[in-house]
Amino acid sequence: MNSFFIFALLLVLMLTGMPISIALGLTVLTFLFTMTEVPVQAVALKLFTGIEKFEIMAIPFFILAGNFLTHGGVARRMINFATSMVGHWHGGLALSGVLACALFAAVSGSSPATVVAIGSILLPAMLKQGYPKSFGAGVITTSGALGILIPPSIVMVMYSVSTNTSVGKLFMAGVVPGILLAALLGLTTWVLARKNGYPRLPRASLAERWQAFRKSVWGLLLIVIVIGGIYSGAFTPTEAAAMSAVYAFVIALFVYRDMGWKQVPKVLLDSAAMSAMLLYIITNAVLFSFLMTSEGIPQAMAGWMLDKGMGQVAFLLVVNVLLLLAGNVMEPSSIVLIMAPILFPVATALGVDPVHFGIIMVVNMEIGMCHPPVGLNLYVASGIAKMGITELTIAVMPWLLTMIGFLLMITYLPQISLWLPRMVFGD
Numbered sequence: 001m002n003s004f005f006i007f008a009l010l011l012v013l014m015l016t017g018m019p020i021s022i023a024l025g026l027t028v029l030t031f032l033f034t035m036t037e038v039p040v041q042a043v044a045l046k047l048f049t050g051i052e053k054f055e056i057m058a059i060p061f062f063i064l065a066g067n068f069l070t071h072g073g074v075a076r077r078m079i080n081f082a083t084s085m086v087g088h089w090h091g092g093l094a095l096s097g098v099l100a101c102a103l104f105a106a107v108s109g110s111s112p113a114t115v116v117a118i119g120s121i122l123l124p125a126m127l128k129q130g131y132p133k134s135f136g137a138g139v140i141t142t143s144g145a146l147g148i149l150i151p152p153s154i155v156m157v158m159y160s161v162s163t164n165t166s167v168g169k170l171f172m173a174g175v176v177p178g179i180l181l182a183a184l185l186g187l188t189t190w191v192l193a194r195k196n197g198y199p200r201l202p203r204a205s206l207a208e209r210w211q212a213f214r215k216s217v218w219g220l221l222l223i224v225i226v227i228g229g230i231y232s233g234a235f236t237p238t239e240a241a242a243m244s245a246v247y248a249f250v251i252a253l254f255v256y257r258d259m260g261w262k263q264v265p266k267v268l269l270d271s272a273a274m275s276a277m278l279l280y281i282i283t284n285a286v287l288f289s290f291l292m293t294s295e296g297i298p299q300a301m302a303g304w305m306l307d308k309g310m311g312q313v314a315f316l317l318v319v320n321v322l323l324l325l326a327g328n329v330m331e332p333s334s335i336v337l338i339m340a341p342i343l344f345p346v347a348t349a350l351g352v353d354p355v356h357f358g359i360i361m362v363v364n365m366e367i368g369m370c371h372p373p374v375g376l377n378l379y380v381a382s383g384i385a386k387m388g389i390t391e392l393t394i395a396v397m398p399w400l401l402t403m404i405g406f407l408l409m410i411t412y413l414p415q416i417s418l419w420l421p422r423m424v425f426g427d
Helices: 002-015 020-034 040-050 054-071 074-086 092-108 111-129 133-148 154-163 167-196 206-232 237-255 261-294 297-307 312-326 332-349 354-368 376-385 389-395 397-412 415-425
Strands: none
Touching (some): 002 020, 020 261, 074 092, 074 206, 092 167, 133 376, 133 397, 154 261, 154 332, 154 354, 167 354, 167 397, 167 415, 261 332, 312 332, 332 354, 354 415, 376 389
C-alpha cells in the first residue's frame, strides 16, 4: 500500500507540470512526515553522504567542456572533416552529419548540445543542397542522441552515482555500441538517400582530407585525452572531465580563437545553471532512492519476480517497455535517477551484469530523447528546423525504428557492451 501511495503521489505531482526534482522532494517529505517512522536525522545524514561522491564532480566539468566546444568552432571543423570523408557517398551531407554527431558526441557528453552544435550548421547547408527539411531534421535529431552513449556521457555518470557502478567501465562499455549505432544510423541514411536520389558531393582529394583533419585535430584530440587517459590509467573519469574542461577552454580561446573573453562569463553561467539543476535533481533522487530502500520496494520486486520464475529475458523486455514509456514523460537524467535504484537490485538478483544494464538504460534514454511528448532532441531540432513536433516525429521514424532494433540487439547480446571493458579492466 505504501509503495502504491509513493508512486501515485509522484505521478500526480508530475502530471501537474511540476519540475521533476521538486515532485521528488515533495513526495519524499510527504511520505516521511505522514507514513513512516524513519528519523529525520537519518534522512539528513543520507542526503549528505548520498551526494558526497567524487564521481558527481565530473558532471559540471563535462557540461563546461561541452559548452566551450559548442561555442568554440569545434563543431564546424568536425563537420568539414566528416564531409571530406563521406560526402561523396549517396546523401553525403546527411552522412557527414551522422559522423560529425558521433565525433562531437565523443567530446561533449550531451545530446541536446550535439544537436545544437551540428544541426545549426549542417541543416541550412543540407537545405541549400536540395535535401528535404524533414530528412535533414530526422538525421540530426536521432544522430544527436549519440551524445549520451558515446563516452564521455553525463547520463552514465548519473547511473554510476545511483548504482555505485564504475564510471570507467561504463565509458569503455559505451564505445563499441556507440560506434555500432552510428554505423546503423549511417546505413539507414544511405539507404534512404540512395532510394530517393539525394545529392552527393564531389569526392575530396587526399590533400583536402588531410587539410580538414589538420584543422579539426585539436577537437579530435580531446577524444584521445579522455578515453586514452582513462584506458591507460593516467587519470580517473572525474579527472578526465576536469582535463577536458581546461583543454576545451584553451582550444576555444587560444587555438581556434572562435570565442572571445567576453563570451566566457556567459558560458560559465550557463554551465553553472545546468549543473545546479542536475545536482538538485540528484539530491532529491538520492532521498527518493533512500525511501525506496527503507520501504523494501526493490527487494520486494526482486523477490516477486524470482518467485514468478521470471528470467533475464522476460525481465529485460519489461525494463525496456517501462523505460520507453518513462521516456514519454521524463527526461533522461530523471529517469536514470528514479528508475536505476529500483530496477538495479532486481537486475543483479537475476544475474544481469551492472555495466550491461547501464548501457541498456542509456540506449533507452537515447530513444526517449527522439520521441514525443518530452523528447528533448525533438524540441531542440524543432527550434533549429522550424518544424512542428508532429511533423518532426514522422520525419524521425525510419531512424527511430533502427534505434529500437539496435536496443533489442544490445539487450540480448551483452558481449557487445562488455567486450571492451573486460579487455581493458580484465574482469
